[in-house]
Amino acid sequence: MKAIKDTELILTPENKVYHLNISKNDIADNIIIVGDSARVTQVSKHFSKVDCIIENREFVTHTGKYNGKRISVLSTGIGTDNIDIVLNELDAAKNIDLETRTINTNKKLLNIIRLGTSGALQKDIEVDSFIMATHGLGFDGLAHFYKSENIIDIKMSEAFAKHSNWPKNLANPYIVGASEKLLSKFSEFKKGITATASGFYAPQGRELRIKPTIEDLHQKMNTFQFEGNRITNFEMETSALYFLGKALGHNTLTICAIIGNRITQKQSKDYKKTVDKLIL
The missing domain is CATH 3.40.50.1580 (Nucleoside phosphorylase domain)
Incomplete structure (x- = not known):
């Protein structure tokens, strides 16, 4: 060899x-x-x-x-x-x-579980609760650098791009499912699509001194539905974890502590305590 x-x-x-x-x-x-x-x-x-x-x-x-x-x-x-x-x-x-x-x-074969923090994108998801990612929705473009077959959910990815009128000058969004084996082990958690941004500020719709190019990003994600799936939260790792995990033949799953809600604009008062609870 x-x-x-x-x-x-x-x-x-x-x-x-x-x-x-x-x-x-x-x-x-x-x-x-x-x-x-x-x-x-x-x-x-x-x-x-x-x-x-x-x-x-x-x-x-x-x-x-x-x-x-x-x-x-x-x-x-x-x-x-x-x-x-x-x-x-x-x-x-x-x-x-x-x-x-x-x-x-x-x-x-490795079993890899990510325990992270994220912001909710639906009103009914409470701060200091937990979300398990059934899918990762990537805005980062990483998956497009790898040759792969039958990993990206093409229909769901295209449906989101159409729904959001995704800008042509940004990387195409891609959606990848979690490991069914790991999903089945944690049925007590709420589930949803976890969106993965390429940055923390404008890529997640935040504005300090520079305006984001997608001013209604949260609304576009909040209103997306596909075959009973909705986007529940925003972070910065899951899409790549799910894509590479599947491409390499490993089981991957993300469970996130919700430390803020971008729709209700509420923030956790003690997110470290919430993370400790998730670990336990």
């Missing part, structure tokens, strides 16, 4: 993937990802044992045991560009032989 070139798969001198600084034995098959590196210890403090701690840049990894099972928690930082790094390097650590730089014949 042909070896992957040094410039394609960049490794550390210790033969670990470059950004995450991990190899296959440093990471479990069941992984919780969080955006904030400080949130890693909020999760791992519930482990019965932590046997691996690795920090590099914004990427912090703790691996240990919870209820007798090996589990990892990893911080990704903010945005789909970081998710691109994290998903590709997690997969590389597990499914590429880093010594020979060749792809393993037998692939490891």
